[in-house]
Structure formats: C-alpha cells, structure tokens
Amino acid sequence: MLHLLVTISKYTIMIMFAIYTYDCFAVLRPGMKPEKREHMYKKQTTLIYLILLNANAVLLCSLMDFRIIIMSVAEMIFIALTLLIYNRIYKGASLSVVNNMCMLLTLSFIILTRLDIEKAIRQFGIACVALVITCVIPLFISKLKFLNKLSFLYAIIGIFGLGVVTIAGSTEYGAKLNISIGSVTIQPSEFIKILFVFFVASILYQWEDITELFYASGVALLHVLLLVASKDLGGAAIFLITYLAMMYVATKNPLILVGGFGIGAVGSFMAYKLFTHVQNRVIAWLDPLSVIDDQGYQVSQSLFAIGTGGWFGSGLGEGMPDKIPVVTKDFVFAAISEEMGGVVALCLIFVCISCLLMFFNISMSIKDMFYKLIALGLGTIYGIQVFLTLGGVIKFIPSTGVTLPLISYGGSSLLSTMVLFAVIQGLYIMRNDQESELEDGKTKRTKRNRDY
Amino acid sequence: MARQKEPREIEIIDLNPKNKNQKNKNSKKNNSNNNENRAKGSRSKEPQPIQPKEKNGSKNREFAVITYGFLALFIALSVYFCYFMEFQSEDFINNSYNARIAQLSNSIIRGDIVSSDGEVLATSSVDSQGNETREYPNGSTFAHVIGYNSNGLMGVELDANFYLLRSHSFILNRLLNDLKDEKSQGDTVVTTLNAQLQKTAYFAMGNYDGAVVAMEPSTGKILSMISKPDFDPNTIEDDYSEIATDSSSSVLLNRATSGLYPPGSTFKILTALEYLNEGGNNTDSFDCDGSFTSDGYEIHCYGNKAHGNETFLEAFGNSCNVVFSQVGLTLDLNSFYGLSEQLLFNKSLPTRLSNVKSSSFSLSEDASDSLIMQTSIGQGDTLVTPLHMAMIASSICNEGLLMEPYIIDSVQNDEGTNVESYSESEYGNILTTVQAEELEEYMRFVVTDGTASALNTDSYEAFGKTGSAEYNSDKDDTHSWFVGYAKDGDKEIAVAIILEGAGSGSSYAVPVAKAMFDTYFGN
Numbered sequence: 001m002l003h004l005l006v007t008i009s010k011y012t013i014m015i016m017f018a019i020y021t022y023d024c025f026a027v028l029r030p031g032m033k034p035e036k037r038e039h040m041y042k043k044q045t046t047l048i049y050l051i052l053l054n055a056n057a058v059l060l061c062s063l064m065d066f067r068i069i070i071m072s073v074a075e076m077i078f079i080a081l082t083l084l085i086y087n088r089i090y091k092g093a094s095l096s097v098v099n100n101m102c103m104l105l106t107l108s109f110i111i112l113t114r115l116d117i118e119k120a121i122r123q124f125g126i127a128c129v130a131l132v133i134t135c136v137i138p139l140f141i142s143k144l145k146f147l148n149k150l151s152f153l154y155a156i157i158g159i160f161g162l163g164v165v166t167i168a169g170s171t172e173y174g175a176k177l178n179i180s181i182g183s184v185t186i187q188p189s190e191f192i193k194i195l196f197v198f199f200v201a202s203i204l205y206q207w208e209d210i211t212e213l214f215y216a217s218g219v220a221l222l223h224v225l226l227l228v229a230s231k232d233l234g235g236a237a238i239f240l241i242t243y244l245a246m247m248y249v250a251t252k253n254p255l256i257l258v259g260g261f262g263i264g265a266v267g268s269f270m271a272y273k274l275f276t277h278v279q280n281r282v283i284a285w286l287d288p289l290s291v292i293d294d295q296g297y298q299v300s301q302s303l304f305a306i307g308t309g310g311w312f313g314s315g316l317g318e319g320m321p322d323k324i325p326v327v328t329k330d331f332v333f334a335a336i337s338e339e340m341g342g343v344v345a346l347c348l349i350f351v352c353i354s355c356l357l358m359f360f361n362i363s364m365s366i367k368d369m370f371y372k373l374i375a376l377g378l379g380t381i382y383g384i385q386v387f388l389t390l391g392g393v394i395k396f397i398p399s400t401g402v403t404l405p406l407i408s409y410g411g412s413s414l415l416s417t418m419v420l421f422a423v424i425q426g427l428y429i430m431r432n433d434q435e436s437e438l439e440d441g442k443t444k445r446t447k448r449n450r451d452y
Numbered sequence: 453m454a455r456q457k458e459p460r461e462i463e464i465i466d467l468n469p470k471n472k473n474q475k476n477k478n479s480k481k482n483n484s485n486n487n488e489n490r491a492k493g494s495r496s497k498e499p500q501p502i503q504p505k506e507k508n509g510s511k512n513r514e515f516a517v518i519t520y521g522f523l524a525l526f527i528a529l530s531v532y533f534c535y536f537m538e539f540q541s542e543d544f545i546n547n548s549y550n551a552r553i554a555q556l557s558n559s560i561i562r563g564d565i566v567s568s569d570g571e572v573l574a575t576s577s578v579d580s581q582g583n584e585t586r587e588y589p590n591g592s593t594f595a596h597v598i599g600y601n602s603n604g605l606m607g608v609e610l611d612a613n614f615y616l617l618r619s620h621s622f623i624l625n626r627l628l629n630d631l632k633d634e635k636s637q638g639d640t641v642v643t644t645l646n647a648q649l650q651k652t653a654y655f656a657m658g659n660y661d662g663a664v665v666a667m668e669p670s671t672g673k674i675l676s677m678i679s680k681p682d683f684d685p686n687t688i689e690d691d692y693s694e695i696a697t698d699s700s701s702s703v704l705l706n707r708a709t710s711g712l713y714p715p716g717s718t719f720k721i722l723t724a725l726e727y728l729n730e731g732g733n734n735t736d737s738f739d740c741d742g743s744f745t746s747d748g749y750e751i752h753c754y755g756n757k758a759h760g761n762e763t764f765l766e767a768f769g770n771s772c773n774v775v776f777s778q779v780g781l782t783l784d785l786n787s788f789y790g791l792s793e794q795l796l797f798n799k800s801l802p803t804r805l806s807n808v809k810s811s812s813f814s815l816s817e818d819a820s821d822s823l824i825m826q827t828s829i830g831q832g833d834t835l836v837t838p839l840h841m842a843m844i845a846s847s848i849c850n851e852g853l854l855m856e857p858y859i860i861d862s863v864q865n866d867e868g869t870n871v872e873s874y875s876e877s878e879y880g881n882i883l884t885t886v887q888a889e890e891l892e893e894y895m896r897f898v899v900t901d902g903t904a905s906a907l908n909t910d911s912y913e914a915f916g917k918t919g920s921a922e923y924n925s926d927k928d929d930t931h932s933w934f935v936g937y938a939k940d941g942d943k944e945i946a947v948a949i950i951l952e953g954a955g956s957g958s959s960y961a962v963p964v965a966k967a968m969f970d971t972y973f974g975n
C-alpha cells in the first residue's frame with residue numbers, strides 16, 4: 001500500500017513540477033496578456049503547495065514521524081508569508097523570482113526531511129530567520145542611497161573575513177571554509193561574496209581612469225588569493241568569474257573576457273600542480289570507478305544514485321541516497337535525482353536557468369550603473385555556483401565542493417542566497433518604481449494628447 | 453485596440469534595433485493601459501515593460517555574451533545529464549559497489565537466462581505469497597558459468613545482474629503492476645552458450661575434476677564452459693557453508709577462467725613458434741633417446757619413450773620433451789618473453805567476463821638451464837588458465853585475430869522482443885597471419901600423425917596440441933590437456949580441455965574434444 005502511494009506521488013510530483021517548469025518559460029512568451037500571466041503565476045503558486053503537501057504526505061506515511069504534520073503546516077505558512085511579503089507588501093516584486101525561490105525551498109524541505117529530519121527542522125528554522133532578516137532588504141536597497149559610497153567598507157570586511165578563515169578556519173574536505181563561534185559554525189565566504197559584488201560595483205559604476213580599475217582588480221585578486229590560500233578553489237572560481245563578468249560589462253572590453261579565461265586556465269593548471277586534493281578530484285572525475293575505494297567513492301556513489309534512480313526515480317524513501325557522502329550538502333542533487341527522478345532533476349536545472357535569466361534581465365533593464373552591476377554580479381554568482389555544484393555531481397566537471405543554492409543543507413548558504421534573492425527583488429522593485437515615476441510624467445502628456 | 457500587443461516582461465536579449473523600436477511603441481501604448489489599470493484600482497505589477505535603452509544597440513552586447521555564455525554552459529550540462537542517463541548510467545548501475553541493485557528485486561521478478569539454442573538455464577518462479585525461487589533446470593551442468601544468486605553472485609547471474617532486474621515489459625503492464633504492488637517480469641538474458649555442446653562436454657569429462665572452454669573463433673562467443681568439481685545451484689543456499697569451507701577442492705572456483713594450471717606440452721605451441729621466429733625450420737633434424745641432460749638436470753619424454761631420429765615438425769607431433777628442452781636452451785630468452793606477452797601472458801585478458809585470472813610466464817636472461825628446459829616443455833613456473841589457452845587456439849584458427857570472449861548475447865523482454873544486443877568486438881592480432889599459418893600446420897600434424905590422431909576424421913578438420921602436465925614431484929600424476937580447434941566450412945570451434953590428474957592428454961582430454969567436435973559438427 002505504501003509502495004502504491006509512493007508511486008502515485010512520484011508520478012504526480014513529476015508531472016506537477018514539469019508543468020511548473022514549463023510555466024517558468026511560458027510566461028516569457030511575447031504578447032501574453034497580463035491577466036494570463038498573472039494566472040500562470042497563481043497556478044505556479046498552487047503547484048508549489050500541492051507538491052509540498054503531496055511529498056509530505058508520503059514522507060509522513062513512510063517515516064511515521066508526526067513532526068512532519070507540524071512541519072507541513074509551518075512550511076505552508078512560511079511559503080504563504082513569503083508570497084505575501086513579495087506580492088502584497090512590496091508591490092512590484094518579481095513574481096517569477098519569488099515563485100522560484102519558494103519552489104526551490106520546497107524541494108529543499110522535502111529532500112532534507114527525507115534524508116535527515118533533524119537537519120530539515122534546523123534548516124527550516126534558519127529559513128524562517130532568513131525570511132525575517134531579508135524581508136527588510138528590498139526596502140533598504142531602495143531607500144539607502146549611499147550604498148555606492150561604501151566601497152572601502154566592503155573591501156575591509158571582505159578581506160578581513162576571508163583572512164580570518166584562512167588563519168583560523170577549520171578544515172573540511174581539504175578546504176578551510178568555516179569558522180566556529182561557540183556552537184555556531186559560519187561560512188563567511190557565503191556572505192562576503194555578496195559584499196564583494198557591492199564592492200566591485202561601487203568602484204566600477206563610475207570609473208574614469210585606469211587606476212581605479214587597477215585598484216578594483218588588486219582588491220579582487222586579494223579576495224581570490226585568500227580563498228586559494230584556504231584551498232577553497234570553488235569559491236575562488238566564483239569570485240574570479242563574477243569579477244570578470246562585472247568588469248566586462250563596466251568596461252565593454254572583450255579583452256577582459258579573453259584575459260580572464262587565460263588567468264583562469266593558468267590558475268587552474270597551477271592549482272592542479274600545487275594541491276593534491278585538486279589532483280584527487282580530477283582523477284575522480286576522469287574515471288571514478290577505477291578509484292572507487294579512494295578518491296572516486298563520492299562521485300561514484302552519486303552516479304550510482306542518479307543512474308539507478310533513472311528518469312522516473314525510485315520514489316521518496318525507496319532509494320539509498322544515504323550511501324552518498326555529504327548528501328545533504330554538495331550532493332543533494334543526486335538524492336533528488338535518485339528518489340524524485342531524472343525528469344525532476346532536469347526540470348530543476350531549468351528552474352535554475354529561469355532564475356538566472358530573470359536576474360540578468362533585471363540587470364539589463366536597470367539604468368543606474370551601480371545597481372545594474374550589482375544585479376549582474378549576483379546573477380553571475382548564482383549561475384556559477386549552480387553550474388559548479390550540478391556539474392560536479394553529475395561528473396560533467398570535477399567536483400568543487402560548492403553547495404546548491406537554496407537546496408543544500410547549511411545555514412550560511414541558505415541565508416546568503418536568500419539575501420541575494422532579496423537584493424535582486426529590491427533592485428527589481430526600485431526599477432519598477434522609477435519607471436512608474438517616469439510613466440506618471442509621460443502619462444500626463446499622453447492624457448493631454450488624448451484630451452486634445 | 454491598444455491592448456492587442458503587450459510587450460513581454462522578460463525580454464530575452466534582443467539585439468535587433470528594429471524590434472526595439474517596435475517594442476518602444478508598444479510600451480508606450482502599454483503605459484497608458486497601466487495607467488488605466490491603476491485608475492481602476494488594480495495593481496500595476498508584472499508585467500512591467502522593460503524600457504529599451506536609447507538608440508545605442510550595442511548597450512546590451514555584453515549582456516548577450518554573458519547570458520548566452522551561461523545558457524550554453526547550462527544546455528551542455530543538461531545534454532550531458534541526458535547522455536549520462538541514456539548511455540553511461542549502465543556501467544555505474546551494474547557496478548558491484550552499487551548497493552541499490554539488490555533493491556530492484558523488490559519490484560522485479562528476476563529474468564530468465566537461456567542458451568543460444570533456446571534452453572532455459574535459470575528461471576524464477578513466484579508462489580502465491582509472492583516468494584521468489586530461483587531454479588536451474590540443468591542443475592550442476594551449468595553451475596559455474598551461469599552461477600547463482602544467493603550468498604553473493606557468480607557467473608552470468610553476476611555479469612547480467614542489472615539486465616535480469618530490469619523490465620522492458622509492456623509499459624502499461626508495468627504501470628499496472630506498480631500500482632497493484634506486484635512485481636513485473638524482468639528481462640530475459642540470452643547467452644552465447646550451446647546447451648547441447650555443454651552437456652556433451654560435461655558428460656565426456658566423466659568424474660574428473662578440471663575445466664572445459666569452447667568458443668567460436670570468428671566472434672568470441674563462449675559456446676561452453678565447465679568447471680569441476682561442481683555444485684547444484686538449486687541447493688546452493690543450503691550447501692553454501694559446507695562448500696565454501698571446503699578449501700581443499702575449491703568447488704566454487706571457476707577453473708575455466710580462474711584456475712591456474714601448468715600448461716604442460718600445450719605450451720610447446722609457444723616454444724615452437726619462438727624457434728620458428730628465430731629461424732628454425734620444420735625439417736631441422738633431431739635425435740631422441742628418451743632423455744636429455746644439461747647442467748646436471750635430466751628431462752624425459754612421456755613414458756620414457758625414445759622417438760629416435762625426427763624432424764622438428766615430427767618432434768611437435770610426438771610432443772618430444774628431449775627436442776623441445778634442447779631447442780629451449782638455444783632460444784633468445786628476451787624474445788621468448790616478448791612472445792609470451794604478445795600472446796597475453798602476464799596481462800589481464802581482454803574479456804567482459806568476471807573473475808578471470810591472468811596467466812603468468814617468467815624467464816629471466818640469467819635463468820638456470822634446468823628452468824629453461826622445464827619452461828620450454830610447459831613446466832617450470834608458467835601457469836595458464838583454460839580460457840587463455842582457448843583464446844590462443846581461437847586466434848590461430850582466426851588467422852591471428854583474437855575476438856574478445858563474451859557470453860551475454862542479447863537481452864529480450866518477456867515477449868521475446870530484443871531490447872539490447874551485444875556485438876562481438878575485435879581485440880586485435882596477437883599473431884601474424886604467417887605465424888598463425890605455421891602453427892596451423894604444426895597443430896594439424898599432431899592430428900594426422902601425432903598424439904591427437906583420434907581426432908582425425910573426414911567429418912571436420914581438427915587441429916591441436918595435447919599435453920600431460922606434471923603438477924607434483926610424483927611423475928605419475930599428470931593433468932591431461934588438449935588445446936585446439938576444428939573447422940568444417942565456415943563452422944569453427946576452439947577448445948581448451950584439462951582433466952586434473954587423469955594422465956596423458958591423448959588418452960583422456962582428446963576423447964572429450966572428439967565428443968565435443970562430433971556434437972558441434974552434428975555427428
């Protein structure tokens with residue numbers, strides 16, 4: 001009977017998530033009426049609730065843990081609140097972005113409950129705190145007009161934070177990522193990358209002579225080198241690529257990209273020569289099965305999970321994702337693919353793409369160079385991070401130890417990604433407000449014309 | 453009507469300035485609409501038209517580069533994901549480290565294993581309570597090659613584990629079974645085995661321990677594979693502890709693929725080839741008085757027989773130890789070692805079969821005379837697997853080209869429709885055509901005028917080399933070997949047969965070969 005339930009749930013979740021993903025792109029269709037579009041967003045919201053309920057019902061039956069009932073209610077309230085904040089309180093937020101955020105969080109809640117209910121509860125708590133913290137961010141973004149003047153502050157905090165990790169951080173899987181304060185462990189680079197974007201934007205938005213570029217590049221390089229010193233090469237790659245993208249848009253010079261890729265290639269090669277854990281990951285990437293007892297164990301387990309799950313998945317609770325080391329963090333995608341199916345996993349990639357396109361579009365439509373660069377930088381961070389983690393899990397690229405934003409377990413990652421989404425929403429709202437003002441001006445003219 | 457066309461909210465970078473102008477017009481119309489909406493109290497939210505910026509079309513070029521760059525990365529990622537799912541995942545799924553396969557048996561009835569001539573070699577029955585029993589209709593005849601599915605896996609049961617636990621049954625049936633919480637029928641694995649031939653060989657071996665491997669030289673298909681002592685796979689679950697703890701007879705060892713035996717005189721195939729490579733001739737003349745001594749070490753011919761005056765070809769036919777140990781002392785040992793590697797000694801054999809051991813050959817330049825003499829007649833430190841010897845015979849038959857041995861031919865669903873077929877694969881030439889032809893002449897002579905004359909018939913043309921391998925100091929204990937092949941028109945078969953402790957090759961192993969050839973060629 002349980003199996004029947006799991007099977008029905010597996011296929012229904014898959015269909016609902018596929019429809020959700022389709023709608024992510026369907027709303028982009030030109031010439032769509034606003035009512036239709038609004039209707040689609042509402043449909044997406046309904047699907048989020050249904051998927052959450054559907055999965056939690058199955059998890060309740062298979063785990064027989066009655067905390068799941070309470071969590072379901074709490075999670076629904078959480079999503080309702082999030083939608084309320086960005087739908088009603090902040091008028092003019094991007095419904096696409098807020099829906100995607102809720103959808104990804106829902107997947108996170110589902111898969112973490114399946115993997116480790118204690119962690120799921122913790123993660124949900126952090127999400128609640130993050131929602132409270134981040135709900136004021138859009139307001140700050142539009143009201144605080146001096147954000148572009150704090151470049152020095154951003155740089156100091158960033159370098160200091162990364163420096164502390166390099167010196168006093170604790171080592172995990174070959175890299176220093178965290179610092180512990182009492183019982184709380186935080187990963188500063190998750191937050192510093194957002195500050196880093198603000199720093200770069202505050203220098204580049206009005207650069208006039210080349211010395212400013214050198215100054216920005218120097219500080220950026222320092223960030224990257226500190227990360228390399230902590231052996232956090234995934235983080236270093238994120239910072240470097242983000243910087244290059246922002247620099248390229250600010251200077252409009254394609255040589256930046258060419259030079260940047262050159263630096264990246266040389267850097268990767270040197271990292272390969274210098275660090276054994278990089279070599280190990282490359283070995284594991286090339287042929288994980290040949291070193292399955294050693295370096296290839298994790299990637300092999302991940303591919304066992306994805307492959308055995310197949311396109312339709314084993315069903316929640318019927319796979320063996322626990323066999324994958326660090327499954328709740330870096331390899332959470334493999335667990336989703338195994339139990340919810342390759343179709344859901346593929347849709348998940350497309351939802352991430354939809355987020356990314358939205359970020360870049362927001363950036364493109366902003367006129368103020370400072371905010372434009374911020375949206376671009378945050379979008380790049382998000383895109384690179386998703387690409388690195390998914391690529392590592394499916395053996396498309398060597399694994400880099402980066403978490404999947406909004407889905408992987410981990411407080412720092414979740415909070416910083418929610419901050420990132422909130423900043424983007426702030427920018428979107430601000431742009432809409434400015435446009436409304438502009439429109440008001442125009443409208444008067446239009447009206448006059450009409451009257452005439 | 454102004455509302456006909458709404459500009460899209462999300463503008464996927466459009467570099468065409470014409471379109472932009474178009475949109476600009478639309479957005480102006482839209483603005484007024486928005487205004488009207490607002491006046492009616494409805495919220496103005498998405499869609500907000502994105503105002504195209506100025507006339508300068510190049511403004512968005514950087515964004516286009518970055519967006520398309522990311523899109524390309526993610527599309528590549530998605531394509532790779534699909535590629536992995538479709539083409540690569542099987543290698544991972546079937547890995548013995550993957551603990552998930554065992555779980556598949558909760559929803560799938562393990563599929564049947566059948567022979568190429570349609571005989572069921574393994575099947576599963578389900579009782580009314582849903583308990584599954586694995587049955588092997590031929591009992592111990594296919595024990596090692598088909599293997600078992602309890603207390604770990606072995607043989608085809610191991611190699612085809614994933615295929616057996618997958619169902620390509622009609623999709624609605626599977627969906628229905630899924631919903632009814634019933635198991636679906638797993639796919640049938642068709643092997644390359646010839647059941648008729650397998651049974652013939654099994655009975656011809658009699659009560660001797662040992663192994664038989666037969667393969668098709670042109671394809672690499674394994675036609676039969678037997679290892680004795682054997683066990684009954686139907687009762688392996690109950691017998692397992694008894695069998696597994698009996699270390700003296702190693703019942704569970706598949707001697708055909710992982711039994712390491714001294715090759716005895718069958719190794720003279722290599723010694724003869726090395727001699728010919730170094731300029732020797734068929735007609736080189738030798739004298740044999742039954743024994744040969746060098747450096748204080750004496751070698752006898754089998755049964756102390758003196759062969760008298762003989763050519764090198766005749767010495768091969770007579771399996772004359774005196775001539776071959778003499779010849780061995782003249783050989784270039786480096787070159788001899790090179791030849792052994794060319795014939796895949798000390799290398800993992802090219803095959804997808806599991807639990808295959810490598811044969812070993814070692815002879816350093818400073819080896820003692822006695823070791824050189826012993827090695828030349830197939831004693832010494834050389835050890836071979838029967839599968840390897842069958843592969844050597846197969847490549848001689850196939851003009852030097854070795855096909856990789858395989859045993860899983862195809863996978864069918866429960867209605868007999870092919871789901872997957874496995875084609876033969878070439879390993880490459882381990883002998884030149886000339887070398888293969890030379891050896892063919894020698895091995896034919898063994899049948900027409902030598903120790904395997906029992907195989908001389910008009911029904912087919914047989915080739916081979918017998919062997920009597922000593923395996924301990926007591927000279928009476930010899931393993932009986934035959935390595936060779938036979939052909940009749942396009943039909944070919946290569947075999948390696950070893951009967952432990954039986955006696956001479958010609959008396960015990962050759963009759964097994966004869967029974968197999970007779971069956972295979974339809975006598």
